[in-house]
Amino acid sequence: MPRVLVLDPLAQEGLDILQRAPGFEVEVRPGLSGEALRAALAEADGAIVRSGVKITADALRGNRRLRAIVRAGVGTDNIDKQAATRQGIVVMNTPAGNTVSTAEHTIALMLALSRNIAPAYQSLLEGRWERGRYMGTQLADKTLGIIGLGRIGQAVASRARGLEMRVLGYDPFVSRERAQELGVQLVESVEELLPRVDFLTVHTPLTPETRNLIGRRELELLRPGVRLINCARGGIFDEEALVEGLRSGKLGGVALDVFATEPCTSSPLFGMPNVLCTPHLGASTEEAQTQVAAEAAMLLVDFLTTGAVRHAVNMVAIDPQKLEGLRGFLDVGYRLGLLLAQLDRRPARSCRIQYRGEVAGKDTRLITAAIAAGLLAHSLEEEINIVNAELLLRERGIELVEQSRSDMGAFSSLIQAELTTEGATYRAAGTLFGHNMARLVQLDDYRLDAYLDGVLMIFTHRDVPGIIGRVGTLFGEYQVNIAQMAVGRTARGGEAIGVLNLDTRPPEAALQAVLAHPEIHSATVIELPAPGEQPPWLGG
Numbered sequence: 002m003p004r005v006l007v008l009d010p011l012a013q014e015g016l017d018i019l020q021r022a023p024g025f026e027v028e029v030r031p032g033l034s035g036e037a038l039r040a041a042l043a044e045a046d047g048a049i050v051r052s053g054v055k056i057t058a059d060a061l062r063g064n065r066r067l068r069a070i071v072r073a074g075v076g077t078d079n080i081d082k083q084a085a086t087r088q089g090i091v092v093m094n095t096p097a098g099n100t101v102s103t104a105e106h107t108i109a110l111m112l113a114l115s116r117n118i119a120p121a122y123q124s125l126l127e128g129r130w131e132r133g134r135y136m137g138t139q140l141a142d143k144t145l146g147i148i149g150l151g152r153i154g155q156a157v158a159s160r161a162r163g164l165e166m167r168v169l170g171y172d173p174f175v176s177r178e179r180a181q182e183l184g185v186q187l188v189e190s191v192e193e194l195l196p197r198v199d200f201l202t203v204h205t206p207l208t209p210e211t212r213n214l215i216g217r218r219e220l221e222l223l224r225p226g227v228r229l230i231n232c233a234r235g236g237i238f239d240e241e242a243l244v245e246g247l248r249s250g251k252l253g254g255v256a257l258d259v260f261a262t263e264p265c266t267s268s269p270l271f272g273m274p275n276v277l278c279t280p281h282l283g284a285s286t287e288e289a290q291t292q293v294a295a296e297a298a299m300l301l302v303d304f305l306t307t308g309a310v311r312h313a314v315n316m317v318a319i320d321p322q323k324l325e326g327l328r329g330f331l332d333v334g335y336r337l338g339l340l341l342a343q344l345d346r347r348p349a350r351s352c353r354i355q356y357r358g359e360v361a362g363k364d365t366r367l368i369t370a371a372i373a374a375g376l377l378a379h380s381l382e383e384e385i386n387i388v389n390a391e392l393l394l395r396e397r398g399i400e401l402v403e404q405s406r407s408d409m410g411a412f413s414s415l416i417q418a419e420l421t422t423e424g425a426t427y428r429a430a431g432t433l434f435g436h437n438m439a440r441l442v443q444l445d446d447y448r449l450d451a452y453l454d455g456v457l458m459i460f461t462h463r464d465v466p467g468i469i470g471r472v473g474t475l476f477g478e479y480q481v482n483i484a485q486m487a488v489g490r491t492a493r494g495g496e497a498i499g500v501l502n503l504d505t506r507p508p509e510a511a512l513q514a515v516l517a518h519p520e521i522h523s524a525t526v527i528e529l530p531a532p533g534e535q536p537p538w539l540g541g
């Protein structure tokens with residue numbers, strides 16, 4: 002029975018979905034931290050959070066049960082995603098549910114700043130009628146600079162265009178065409194944007210690159226009187242630099258919904274003239290909260306009942322239909338990884354993967370993750386799956402390179418993986434016959450056709466008469482049944498390779514007897530899952 006923890010206040014619509022899910026046990030426990038949080042997470046299959054609870058590496062330490070954390074909202078900076086990934090826990094968010102609300106809040110703050118709404122009301126409350134004091138500025142015909150043109154940045158841009166503002170934008174991952182559709186003039190750097198704007202708003206995540214994106218040096222580049230707005234994440238503006246900029250008169254106003262440290266109830270900015278702050282209210286509308294709560298609950302229920310992953314922030318998305326379409330190739334990839342890892346036990350350095358034919362048009366990142374899972378499956382203590390395998394491989398300094406070619410070779414689809422270890426390079430290629438028959442069709446330069454399952458013995462030899470017969474006789478003597486045999490050679494009489502599919506693992510003495518043959522140069526036993534047997538992350 003899936004056990005779900007709700008760790009922050011969540012709209013009733015979300016709780017209803019969880020409670021209606023058949024067999025789900027739901028516990029609402031906001032405000033947990035430290036050991037109590039760790040203990041609660043250790044007994045849950047899934048958790049829903051907003052931004053209050055902090056899911057640190059320590060909170061996940063030793064957790065063997067939790068499979069998913071869903072953030073009802075966008076920012077996942079309160080979750081240690083590295084730690085979650087390492088433990089194979091999927092982290093998902095609900096990226097679109099609060100876009101409009103946050104964009105509207107940004108516009109609200111921009112309007113309120115430009116018309117001194119907050120101090121003017123405050124003066125009324127204090128019994129003053131000061132019409133001359135609160136002269137404002139119009140937004141129409143002013144230039145708004147937007148840094149970060151993702152969902153919220155774009156929604157702000159289209160609203161600002163509706164207010165007849167000129168909009169300049171900077172975002173390295175937005176195309177000129179998309180910017181044009183939005184009526185945004187794209188610039189090439191923050192430095193190019195700053196001297197040209199009357200208002201500046203940021204809508205990026207908080208990353209090492211965006212922390213203190215706007216500091217003292219950047220304020221120097223602004224024209225005097227510019228108003229700044231941050232409804233994204235605290236820390237993108239350097240708050241000390243803002244205080245200085247306001248004091249010197251360089252800044253015309255600052256509106257913040259988010260702070261470097263939250264909750265924030267005291268700041269040198271509070272009470273300064275031309276400052277307007279709200280306590281992280283961007284997404285605080287009934288509509289946004291209902292939407293993110295319902296979406297988060299559905300994501301978690303779907304994941305825990307069908308394995309569907311959508312909006313994952315620490316792995317590629319995988320919905321059940323896509324999973325079905327990929328299952329066979331994921332299996333081939335995983336088996337190729339397992340095979341390569343057993344060919345050479347020396348430390349791996351890199352793995353180059355090539356997809357050719359129809360498979361190149363599929364979501365190959367998932368197949369690459371499956372190959373990585375195969376490479377590591379028998380090497381690490383922790384459980385490996387397609388969520389954590391790539392990260393673990395890269396953490397070990399093993400380079401993973403992926404290439405795709407849509408043209409078809411000898412097979413309609415081919416997955417080739419080349420593993421370089423400290424001693425050698427091995428290449429194995431596989432394909433899928435029908436929907437689920439994994440085949441090994443190439444090993445190094447040899448073409449062949451072998452089952453990619455069960456126990457394999459791979460032996461290199463000189464292509465001379467009698468070798469296959471001799472190996473067959475030897476295995477017969479040791480009661481090892483050969484289920485299938487494939488041979489490949491580069492040239493007649495040259496080096497050749499044999500791949501035997503065996504019913505059982507041959508005893509060491511049988512291997513030694515094979516190796517004693519003067520024309521046999523190497524013999525390696527590989528163990529792969531039985532036909533149809535799949536790893537747990539593929540539903541096996």
Ligand code: NAD
Nearest residue numbers: 075076149150151152153172174204205206232233283284
């Ligand atoms: P998004 O992922 O759709 O967009 C972020 C954009 O920032 C992307 O297009 C990305 O290319 C761009 N970007 C990243 N680094 C950049 C850089 N160095 N320079 C320029 N652009 C850069 O995210 P979103 O849904 O639009 O959310 C934006 C921010 O708003 C996030 O920080 C999110 O956590 C925050 N947020 C706040 C509230 C709130 O309550 N105040 C609500 C929702 C979201």
Ligand code: MLT
Nearest residue numbers: 051052074075076099284
């Ligand atoms: C978000 O990232 O979704 C917002 O900051 C709103 C919230 O914290 O709930």
